Amino acid sequence: MKSKNLLLLIIIILFFSSFISQAQNVSNSAQIHGDIQSDIKLYNADSKMGITDSTLNGEKLRMNTFANIIFTKGNFEAGARFETYQNPILGYDLRYKGTGIPYRYIKYSKDNYEITVGNFYEQFGSGLIFRTYENRDLGYDNSLDGLKVKITPFKGFYIKAVYGKQRYYWAKANEGDRGIVRGIDGELNINEAFKKLENKKTKIILGAGFVSKYQKDQNIISHGDKLDLPKNVGAFSGRMNIIRGRINVMGEYAYKINDPSADNNYIYRKGEALLVQASYAQRGLGIFVGAKRIDNMNFRSDRTAIGQDLNINYLPALTKEHQYTLASMYPYATQPGGEVGFQAQIDYKIKKKTALGGKYGTKISINYSIANALDTTIIASDNIHKGYESDFFSIGDEKYFEDFSILIHKKINKKIKTTFSYVNIVYNNVAVKGHETENGEKMVYANIGIADVSYKLKHGKSLRFEMQSLFTEQDKGDWIMGTVEYNTPKWFVAVMDQYNYGNDIKDNQLHYYTLSTGYHKGATRIAVTYGRQREGIICVGGVCRQVPASNGLGLSLTTSF
């Protein structure tokens, strides 16, 4: 607590000192900037959506507010983020309830090094062994609190070292059981480093990282035995990126020593991850292919943690992030326990002034992705604590996810732009969400059709219409959705309705209607929404963000300064 006070005091003093020096030294002058985001919700009970007076429990009004402030002067920087959840908006973890400054740091950078003390976000390679980040819309923040050093010994060679404890809601550094995380990563860009290779056609970037966590012993009993737990768990990764002309290939492999945890039912087994991505790009054509294999790669700073808590690493999903609401109804997330996945994507622009291209050209995007389980054999007889065996090159029969989509963008004339899309999704509800659908099905098969037309009016005004349809027999049945949006340079108004007309249960054939309006000027935006909102990504009035389920009135304010 004392160190926190001291840090704040330093920040205050710096604010003042910056004032005085500002008058004297303009070129190296101090600057303060920041941003504020506030979401306030007034909830109505809506028993059909599962929101009742008892679940609201009198908490009809809730608020999440975030404010970042960054102070810079010359090579020095200090920053803090204030957060208050009174009480957390529906969909956010209740452990966030409260107010405080969970993120504050001071940073000094000069020529070829940078030192950060306090909280920080960092990533090694693709994040397979280490990534700390904040995603406010998902209520995710796993920042490290400690020390970070970045050094560039010579051009083309980059070293990062991190040491600290992760954020765990409002827990103080010495509270709880979570361990300490430390890591080092080096990256060498051969063409940048060696002058002779600077203009070579082939570019090569190599990288390697090592992360270890220390957590004290705990009394954990599995299959009747008290476990002898590893207190230090190490993970390393190596990566390579080769670029030659239009071709770009990157691969990363990560390995983790045995790490018995709540995720893997306390088995003693190594963890592995392999990610390979390649692309070919030329004017008008882009092709991407990717493959990955993940095996027992949960990595947390507390072996008993579950859910979104205390992840040290990040395992990217190799599937498309859909832009439209109904297409993102079944979103996929990597199964860190184990999966094998592939993805291919083609982006092609049919040239202007051709039969199919028309006056402006036509843009087509085709995507296919699939993720299956690992092929595993349980080790039962000799040592039950070893868990399972898995053949690296074979794929399991169980499908987790499959997705095919085609997206066509066509500008008809100066005023009208259109987008059409078809999406087919196969979704393992049990594997991804952890339970069967309302109809008691494990697999969901869904077809989605989308049409989006925008019409430009005079003086920066425009109209936009969107129709989406989702067909499925396994989950809540068919959906239809319509949006009408009117935009001007300063404000917007939008009406949207998602209708679950195909639900087997007649009472659940709901209309999820919303009416929203907002005003924006510069980097400030105020929006008011009334109605029902299903969980998912919503893009209205020029901004996309993730919104949790609710019924009622919402007020949202964002500003940057």
Next chain:
Amino acid sequence: MKRTVFLVFFMSIVIGCFSQEQKANLRKLPSVDLKTLEGETINTKDLKNNGNPIIISFWALWCKNCVKELNAINDVYDDWKDETGVKIIAVSIDNSRSSSKVLPFVESNDWDYEVLLDVNSDFKRAMNVITVPHTFILNGKGEIVWQHNSYVEGSEEKYLEIVKKIKAGEEITD
């Protein structure tokens, strides 16, 4: 303790507003390492355009308004460059899930922009960007003179207006 915390924040906001009113020093770009599509490391402090204005647009593959914005500007970008010498830097905030798909996407769209990757949102955070699209306009000295959040059809016309004002040496008020 809580009272101290509030006090510090209140004060910093007051000071922040106060120092902005002085107008004496416009903000420059912070120092953040980003990656080019060729895998090179570039520091945002070194982003330059020969004394001409720069537009920095934060975008992501999953953000359809961002893609709309960049497509709309791409149609008129050649005219803009001829008229004002402006340069557009499109900063992708796609994380490692999609950052490898940025290069093929950019090329297939025929975009002429300088595209940079902000894979762990370091630059986004340093620039206080909350949602995308978020656009900054820098004058010839590299100072941030205007910013704007969200995109609707025709927003790009405003950007050109601002850039022209910068070139004409007019003060940017809106």
